[in-house]
Amino acid sequence: MEQPSHDEVEITLFGPGYGESVVVHLGDGCWIIVDSCYGAWCRSDPAPIWYLKQLGVNIDAQVRLIVCSHWHDDHVGGLSDVVRQASQAPVYISQALRNEEFLTLLELYDRSPMDEPGIRQISGVFRQCRGGRLRFASQDRVLIAAAGHQVSALSPSDLSVQDALAVFANQARSLVPGSPPLRISSLRPNHTSVVLSIANPHFQALLGADLEVTAHSHRGWQAIIDSSTTLPERASFFKIPHHGSENGHHPEIWGSRLEPQVTAVLSPFKGGNVVLPLGRDVDRIRSLTDQAFATGVPRAKKAVLPAPVEKTVREMGKEVVELPQARGFVRARRRAAGLSSWRVDCFHEAGPLERLYPTDRAG
Amino acid sequence: MTTLIQEEPVSQPLTAGTSLRVQEDAPRDLHLEGEATTDMARVPPRKTFSRLITLPSSSKKPRYLQEKEWLGMVTAVDEVGFTARLKDYQGGPDLETSFLFEEIPQEDLDLVQPGSEFYWSLGYRIEPNGQRLRYSLVHFRRLPKWTAQKLTEARQRARDTLRALDSELDGTT
Amino acid sequence: MRKEGHGRMMIKPVREERALVLLGNFNPIIFHPAWFASEGLIRKSEAEQAKSELIHPDVAQIDFGGYKLLVTRERFQLTTEQSPYFRVIADLTQGIFQLLQHTPLHAAGYNATEDYRMDNEGHWQALAHLMAPTQQVWADLFDEPELRMLRIQSATPLGHTQVQVSPLEPKPPLTFRIAFTDHFDAPTDSVGRGAKEMLSVFMDNRERSEEKCQQVFSKLVKLATGKP
Numbered sequence: 001m002e003q004p005s006h007d008e009v010e011i012t013l014f015g016p017g018y019g020e021s022v023v024v025h026l027g028d029g030c031w032i033i034v035d036s037c038y039g040a041w042c043r044s045d046p047a048p049i050w051y052l053k054q055l056g057v058n059i060d061a062q063v064r065l066i067v068c069s070h071w072h073d074d075h076v077g078g079l080s081d082v083v084r085q086a087s088q089a090p091v092y093i094s095q096a097l098r099n100e101e102f103l104t105l106l107e108l109y110d111r112s113p114m115d116e117p118g119i120r121q122i123s124g125v126f127r128q129c130r131g132g133r134l135r136f137a138s139q140d141r142v143l144i145a146a147a148g149h150q151v152s153a154l155s156p157s158d159l160s161v162q163d164a165l166a167v168f169a170n171q172a173r174s175l176v177p178g179s180p181p182l183r184i185s186s187l188r189p190n191h192t193s194v195v196l197s198i199a200n201p202h203f204q205a206l207l208g209a210d211l212e213v214t215a216h217s218h219r220g221w222q223a224i225i226d227s228s229t230t231l232p233e234r235a236s237f238f239k240i241p242h243h244g245s246e247n248g249h250h251p252e253i254w255g256s257r258l259e260p261q262v263t264a265v266l267s268p269f270k271g272g273n274v275v276l277p278l279g280r281d282v283d284r285i286r287s288l289t290d291q292a293f294a295t296g297v298p299r300a301k302k303a304v305l306p307a308p309v310e311k312t313v314r315e316m317g318k319e320v321v322e323l324p325q326a327r328g329f330v331r332a333r334r335r336a337a338g339l340s341s342w343r344v345d346c347f348h349e350a351g352p353l354e355r356l357y358p359t360d361r362a363g
Numbered sequence: 364m365t366t367l368i369q370e371e372p373v374s375q376p377l378t379a380g381t382s383l384r385v386q387e388d389a390p391r392d393l394h395l396e397g398e399a400t401t402d403m404a405r406v407p408p409r410k411t412f413s414r415l416i417t418l419p420s421s422s423k424k425p426r427y428l429q430e431k432e433w434l435g436m437v438t439a440v441d442e443v444g445f446t447a448r449l450k451d452y453q454g455g456p457d458l459e460t461s462f463l464f465e466e467i468p469q470e471d472l473d474l475v476q477p478g479s480e481f482y483w484s485l486g487y488r489i490e491p492n493g494q495r496l497r498y499s500l501v502h503f504r505r506l507p508k509w510t511a512q513k514l515t516e517a518r519q520r521a522r523d524t525l526r527a528l529d530s531e532l533d534g535t536t
Numbered sequence: 537m538r539k540e541g542h543g544r545m546m547i548k549p550v551r552e553e554r555a556l557v558l559l560g561n562f563n564p565i566i567f568h569p570a571w572f573a574s575e576g577l578i579r580k581s582e583a584e585q586a587k588s589e590l591i592h593p594d595v596a597q598i599d600f601g602g603y604k605l606l607v608t609r610e611r612f613q614l615t616t617e618q619s620p621y622f623r624v625i626a627d628l629t630q631g632i633f634q635l636l637q638h639t640p641l642h643a644a645g646y647n648a649t650e651d652y653r654m655d656n657e658g659h660w661q662a663l664a665h666l667m668a669p670t671q672q673v674w675a676d677l678f679d680e681p682e683l684r685m686l687r688i689q690s691a692t693p694l695g696h697t698q699v700q701v702s703p704l705e706p707k708p709p710l711t712f713r714i715a716f717t718d719h720f721d722a723p724t725d726s727v728g729r730g731a732k733e734m735l736s737v738f739m740d741n742r743e744r745s746e747e748k749c750q751q752v753f754s755k756l757v758k759l760a761t762g763k764p
Contacts, residue, residue, distance in 0.1 A: 043454070098528065103521035108513065113506055113630055113739065114480060115434055115450060126524065132531045177511040180576075182478030183436055273439060273446075303458045309431045309485045312497045313460075320460040323448065374645025374719045375698075376555035376613050377606060385594045418606065419589050421599050428548060429619035470579040484620035500620045504627050505577055507634035 003029075003055045009149075010333045011198075011205060011237060014047040015267015016040050017298030017326040019074045022207055022239060023048045024198065027147035027336045031057060032065040033089075034196065034207060035075040036082045036121075040325040041348060046078025047329070049085055059085050065144045065151065067137065068093045068125065069209035070193040071102075073118035074269070080124030091129050093122075095138035096156045096164035096192035101172045105184060112181050119184065137194045139223065140230050148336060152230040154195040155211055157223035164191040195224060195241070197232050202337050204232030206258070208241030213250050221250040225257075234259050237332060237342060240266035240292075244277030244285055254288050263291045263332055263342040266353075270298035270324040282357040291342075296326025296349035297356050326350075379420035386413050423491040427498070430486035433458070435501075437479050445475055449483065467501055474503040547757050549650035550711065554622045555615040556629050558734070560641035564596035564607040567632075577631040603628075626742055633731040641734035643695070646718040646742060648749035652757055657708035663760035667701065682707065694737060695719040699752055712760075716752050718745040 003025075004010040010025035019037025026032065031052065039047040052059050063086035069075060071093075083091055096102075103126075109116045110123040126134065137143060137153035138161065144151045156164065171184065193211040197204060214220040221241075224231055236259045242248030244266040258264075264285065269276040275298075277285070285292050300321040305313060313320055328350030332342045346352070377383075433449035440446075444463040451457070464472060471481075481503040488498040573583035582600055590597035598605045603616035603625050612632075614625040633639060654660060664670070664683040674681035685702040698717045703709030720741065726733035757763075 040456075098525070100518065100521050100525060103524050104514075104518045107517035107520045107524075108509070111517075111736075113627065115436065130527075130531070134528065135532070175509050175514060177514065178508050180474070180479070180508050181506050182476065183480070184478070271438070300459075303456075306430050308487065308497065312485050312499055315497070316466075316499060318460055318462075320449070320458050323457045323459055325456075373611075374557045374559060374643055374647070375715070375717050376553075376557055376615055376645075376647050377611070383595055383608065385592060416590065416592060416595055418597060421589070421604065424601075424617065426551070426617070427619045432620070432623075468579065470581060482620065482623055486619075502620065502624055505631060506627060507631045508576065510634065512637075 001054045003057065004333055007336050008333050009198075009200075009203075009205075009336045010331060011207075011239070011265075012051065012329060012331040013239060013265045013267055013295060014039055014051070014329045015243075015269075015295035015326060016047070017268055017270050017296070017324045019047075019077050020243075020267045021047045021075075023051055024151075026064075026149045026151075026198070029057075029062050030147045031063045032067065032144065032151065033063055033082055033086065034067045034209075035069050036079040037074065037077040039329070040327040046082055049078070049082055051329070060087055063089045064146055065089050066091045067143065067153075067194060067196065068122070069196075069207075070094055070190055071097060071118065071122050072190070072210070074271070075210070076118050076121040079121045080128065083125050083128050090133055090135055090144075091125060092135050092137040092143055092153070092194070093125070094156055094164075094192040094194050095136040096161045097122075098136050099165050099168065101165060101168035104172055105168060105175075108175065109181075109184060114181055114183060116183060140228055142230075143196075149198055149200045150230075152197050152199075154197055154206075154224045154228045154231055155209075155220075156192055156194065157218055157227070159216075159218040160191040160220065160223060163219060167191065190242075191219065193241075197230055197235070199230075199232060200336060202340075203237075203334070204235040205237035205239075206232055206235040206253075207239040208248065209239075210242045210248070212242055212245075212247040221248075221253060225250065225252050232257060236262060236334075238262050238264045240264050240285065242276070243267060243269040244281045244294075246278075246281060246284075249281075249284065258289075260289075261291055262289050263293075263344060264289050265293045265295075265330045265332065265344075267295045268298050268326050270300075277357070279357070282353055283359070286353055290354075291344070292353040293330045293344055293346060293350065294326070294353055294356050295330055296328040296351075298324030298326045300324045377418060379418050382415045382417045384413050384415055425491065426489045427484075428487040428489065429484055432482060432484045435481045435483050437475060437477050437481075440475060440477060447481070462501065466499075467503075471501070471503040474505070480504045480506075547652065547761060547763060549753070550653045551617065551649075551651040552619055553615060553617045553647075553649040554625065555613060555645075555647040555649075556625055556738075557645040557647060558612040558629070558633075558641050558731075558738075559610060559643040559645075560612070560639055560731070560734075562607050562609060562612055562639065564609070565593060567596050567598070567605060567607045569598060569600070572628075572632070575631070575635055577628055577635075622746075626739065630735065630739060633735050637732055638730045640729065641731045642722045644720045644722075644734055644738040646720075646738070646745035646749075648716045648746065648753075649713060650753055651704060651711055651713045652753075652760070653711040654760065655710075657710060659760040660703055660709045660712050662762075663701070663712070663756060664703075666759055692718075694741065695721045697748065701756065714753055714756055716749040718748065 006028050012023045014021045016039050021037045022034040024032045033048045036046045042050040066089045109119040139157045141153045190210050193209040195209050195211050196207040212220050238258050303320045303322050328348035330350045331345045334340045334342045435447040435449050437445050437447050446461045449458040484500045488496050569583035569586035572578045573580045587599045596607045602618050602621040606613040667686050668683045670681040687700045689698040696719050700715040702713050704711040722734040
């Protein structure tokens with residue numbers, strides 16, 4: 001795999017079906033990493049690290065920014081390792097996590113014997129990032145200006161920060177002396193998510209993280225539309241939020257903040273009974289742009305088990321499946337300057353939405 | 364006070380058949396010949412004697428040949444059972460399956476809720492008579508409950524972290 | 537030795553045991569199955585079926601079926617020979633010493649013992665010869681020198697690790713035992729204080745100890761048989 005040239009911008013999305021990560025080249029060998037996950041094709045390194053090593057990037061010197069868009073398990077797989085390897089990069093997490101309630105939950109669960117991989121990753125980040133390396137992202141904060149680009153956070157809004165605090169406080173209240181330790185459920189809706197815009201004089205890109213639409217103003221996507229000063233006027237690239245779900249879809253963003261035929265990418269999600277995108281989500285996205293891509297379609301595979309175990313499981317009438325994984329990633333590149341369009345390459349099982357999700361797919 | 368009859372290092376387990384020497388108090392005899400006394404200085408010191416206790420062995424138990432073990436986490440519960448994600452201790456991919464309530468020990472049913480963890484072990488069980496049977500064992504984890512002290516300490520550490528972050532950020536702005 | 541379905545030889549132990557040992561100051565009388573059940577550490581039925589094998593102010597031994605508890609004034613020990621309970625006894629240890637958090641602990645040991653039965657005596661001889669070449673060293677001094685026990689110990693940052701290897705039968709030995717101990721000393725600043733720090737060190741390293749013992753078993757069995 002070859003590196004982008006010095007005047008090329010690249011945005012690459014990994015989304016193995018449970019997890020998401022974005023790697024961005026701003027130009028001149030300057031890279032940023034947003035979230036982290038493990039890919040089905042590589043289990044020894046987190047996906048962004050694996051990818052940058054494939055390109056021969058000097059991770060320690062060239063990764064200039066790490067953003068943790070929110071704290072859910074599926075966005076922080078291997079994040080602690082990323083932070084350790086890209087040791088010069090400041091790390092931004094959501095302002096909505098900078099409160100006593102969330103940190104109390106972190107302290108409690110980090111030391112419990114429960115298996116809480118997401119919590120352990122975030123705790124690892126807090127432990128490693130001392131001396132001002134850890135910073136907090138909130139609406140319209142500029143995170144980095146480099147190689148002629150500005151990367152800004154568009155969320156969380158002030159009210160979203162307060163809402164998140166209330167949710168964490170509620171969770172903390174349920175932890176009373178004598179209560180049994182249970183894994184922390186991913187708290188909904190996702191008020192903490194950090195949406196990013198990447199802009200230079202010639203183009204704009206919008207990375208939608210997992211931010212959702214809510215009925216309330218000054219929160220979620222509505223807060224960005226109402227009051228953000230760094231929301232792109234017309235983005236040519238859009239990382240579709242929340243795995244293409246209806247909850248992450250705001251018509252005004254699509255209608256007036258993205259170019260017609262915007263290059264849009266999404267990572268699917270499959271966890272428990274939740275599958276995203278649904279068929280109607282795919283139809284909606286395809287009606288808005290022909291340039292939509294996905295990192296794959298998570299397919300459940302029958303688990304490969306030792307013979308005696310397989311026999312026992314079969315006799316019990318049980319089905320044991322591997323967690324569905326989408327085994328691919330989508331890479332988009334364009335010239336940083338001038339009129340240029342995105343050149344999209346799909347790797348492994350990634351591909352255009354119309355190929356991966358044909359119109360006769362039930363959903 | 365027990366005295367071990369074993370050589371170093373002592374963090375190895377004691378096994379059946381090991382003898383322990385225990386000290387026991389002999390009954391105290393307060394009567395002195397010829398007179399009663401309340402003078403404690405004249406009461407003879409309590410006698411102790413030592414004896415050996417040998418750790419017994421147990422009856423023969425079934426032996427387990429474990430072929431696979433997962434750490435399960437309940438992800439969803441419905442009227443008939445629950446779905447769980449399985450983490451492979453040997454580093455294989457995460458799996459998913461479902462269980463009926465009938466498959467769970469009665470006393471563990473109260474522990475079945477989203478977020479609770481369990482061990483799922485499968486393999487062969489060899490009975491003392493030599494008979495070999497396939498087995499599937501689910502054991503919900505009974506972890507230490509949250510205590511007031513743990514909660515207080517966590518909150519204090521959280522405050523300390525926030526204070527440290529505030530002073531770091533003050534230093535950089 | 538057992539054959540897997542596809543014909544590959546897989547050597548499994550004929551006996552496995554794990555024992556968690558804590559050294560400190562204990563009061564054996566308080567360790568009662570009913571107390572464990574009332575604190576939610578074990579099932580009520582496990583408490584009801586438990587057999588107290590020894591009851592003495594200085595020694596308590598209780599058989600819970602899947603595992604056994606032995607407590608003396610200086611020692612707490614949970615042992616199991618049933619692999620589905622290997623992790624259960626760790627959870628139980630944590631639960632007990634969260635309740636008894638003021639118990640002074642000064643050392644802990646993760647113990648794994650496995651017995652391997654070979655299909656011919658040559659395998660033990662092969663291993664014994666590698667570990668201690670008796671012929672070269674002892675043959676001119678004794679008529680029939682044979683290795684009956686070998687112990688190797690190594691310091692670790694937290695204590696030391698030890699492996700003991702011995703045949704279980706007189707000549708010709710077909711079965712040999714490998715006993716692994718990962719010993720942890722209490723962190724210096726916690727000696728004489730409660731259980732928290734010692735237990736934290738012990739439990740944080742438990743999976744590593746298990747990985748290490750598996751490496752030891754695997755290596756020695758491979759040396760004995762030439763097979764994985």
